[in-house]
Amino acid sequence: MTLQTKFAGIALLLALSLTVLGRDADAQVLNSGAQTITLQAVLTDSISVSLSSSAVNFNLTAGSASNPGSTGVTATTSWLLKPSAGTVTLYAFFSSSAAALTDGAGNNIPSADFQISDNAGPFTALTTTVPFGGASAGLTLSSTRILGNNRSSSHTDVLNFNINLSTLPNMPAGTFIGTLTIQAQAI
């Protein structure tokens, strides 16, 4: 091999190396600066009550302790609460304890003679002061403790009604109307 041939080989190797190096330089990625998007998702706390029916009729018998309502009403309480909520309570109440139902002529059926049985429990008169309604005109239907696994949940209360006229022996004949309110509170 002549010296001339050796130089020619070296020159060829150098040229090849430079070509490869140049190609590697061309393959390097080019990144932009990172731009951020702030995300905010709000899951609002909520509580609602729905009723299966909004009217109950009573055929009264004078002096009778047992005057059941024409139908039961199911109250479904649904909630989605913050971690700080501890209890969900459902209440039934009248705006006035003295005149839960009235004939409009001064003859009234007080809340003390209006009774509710919740989920087949005992009939209980509305004589308690609750967060809503008139003094001594309410009843706590149910109280649900909120734990980690029921912050989003629901509860049903099947309400049956009765009017006790045994304490109203002089109630005259008439049509007595009233409004019972069902409301829930989370605290």
Place this chain on the structure above:
Amino acid sequence: MKTGKLLRIGAIALGLALATTMASAQAINSGAQTIALNATLAESLTLSLSANSVNFTLAAGSAANAGSTNITATTSWVLKPGRTAVGVYAYFANAASALTDGAGDNIPSSAFFIADNAGPSTALTSTVAFGAANGGMQLANVAINGANKNSSRTDVMAFNINLTGGALPQLPAATYTGTLNIQAQATP
């Protein structure tokens, strides 16, 4: 100086803790759902009798022919406001023939007497709310007020047939039958 700074930091931390607690204690209420209640106490007026038949063993021309038994009428009512009275009445459909033998011989209502609750014996000669003219009597009149719109009363009736008047002493032997009605009325 350092102690004062620490106290200020502590006070701020306590304030924040209290604020957080107060925020946590805020109640959240559902909407109020209402149930319309409609209770009807129907107006009623009823009258019941302790018995439905009375027999008389008549003595010709006698003023005293007592019935075989007394009858108690129990009147019960549940009334609307505005009613002011409940009257209880006894009456025949025909004053001339309260009882008859069916052969033209009659005992008029004027010869038929009722003593109510041991009161005086009174002939049925008044025109009352029911029955024939001059064929009845009012047994009771109860004033209705706030205390007795839902109430009752009893009338114990003792009966007598007086065969002394007019042509009755000549009443022929026979079986005389009739129907006495007892009825109550609430007014107005």
